[in-house]
Amino acid sequence: ETGVTQTPRHLVMGMTNKKSLKCEQHLGHNAMYWYKQSAKKPLELMFVYNFKEQTENNSVPSRFSPECPNSSHLFLHLHTLQPEDSALYLCASSQVQAGGVRTDTQYFGPGTRLTVL
Amino acid sequence: GENVEQHPSTLSVQEGDSAVIKCTYSDSASNYFPWYKQELGKGPQLIIDIRSNVGEKKDQRIAVTLNKTAKHFSLHITETQPEDSAVYFCAASKENYGQNFVFGPGTRLSVLP
Numbered sequence: 293e294t295g296v297t298q299t300p301r302h303l304v305m306g307m308t309n310k311k312s313l314k315c316e317q318h319l320g321h322n323a324m325y326w327y328k329q330s331a332k333k334p335l336e337l338m339f340v341y342n343f344k345e346q347t348e349n350n351s352v353p354s355r356f357s358p359e360c361p362n363s364s365h366l367f368l369h370l371h372t373l374q375p376e377d378s379a380l381y382l383c384a385s386s387q388v389q390a391g392g393v394r395t396d397t398q399y400f401g402p403g404t405r406l407t408v409l
Numbered sequence: 410g411e412n413v414e415q416h417p418s419t420l421s422v423q424e425g426d427s428a429v430i431k432c433t434y435s436d437s438a439s440n441y442f443p444w445y446k447q448e449l450g451k452g453p454q455l456i457i458d459i460r461s462n463v464g465e466k467k468d469q470r471i472a473v474t475l476n477k478t479a480k481h482f483s484l485h486i487t488e489t490q491p492e493d494s495a496v497y498f499c500a501a502s503k504e505n506y507g508q509n510f511v512f513g514p515g516t517r518l519s520v521l522p
Contacts, residue, residue, distance in 0.1 A: 334498065334513075334514050335498060335510075337510065340509070382453070384452075398443075398455075398510060400445075400452035400453045400454070401452050403451075
């Protein structure tokens with residue numbers, strides 16, 4: 293176990309549904325990330341949160357809405373998704389040094405396999 | 410922005426042989442290079458990493474080498490075992506607040522018994 297958990301592990305939803313993915317890290321880290329993994333782009337960064345503040349949004353459509361209520365929890369709210377959004381959604385966490393002067397590695401959860409019908 | 414290429418995309422080796430996966434990066438300012446292993450149904454797991462002030466790092470059967478001038482780094486696995494079969498990803502990053510890892514497309518390694 294990496295100390296990063298994700299629920300649910302599998303999710304099937306229709307295009308009109310609203311669902312949320314949850315990530316929790318037990319490593320005491322202060323940065324969390326959402327990635328999308330698909331056959332077209334194996335590991336694509338979506339969002340970055342440092343100290344609960346969103347610092348990166350890599351041109352992700354607004355139908356994906358992240359939420360980071362505290363440094364241990366991260367959510368990805370989904371609504372009106374498209375079939376091409378079907379993918380494995382991975383959460384990761386890391387420890388960012390003060391002032392961002394050092395990069396520490398990211399630890400990944402097992403992912404949520406999302407299927408949009 | 411940074412671009413990371415990875416070769417080969419698939420690699421098959423006999424058990425006990427060595428495997429080498431190579432990555433190249435485009436941004437000379439990148440200075441942190443982790444390698445991840447992803448098994449079926451699991452998230453990527455860090456196996457080794459290297460920073461730009463070091464040319465080589467070894468951990469048991471796994472080693473990584475970095476050539477900053479040529480902007481490439483390689484993963485070496487010796488005495489391969491069937492449990493080494495997985496998809497391997499390299500990544501490059503700059504030490505900044507953005508924490509933006511750029512990953513290579515992955516290499517599927519198969520170790521044949």
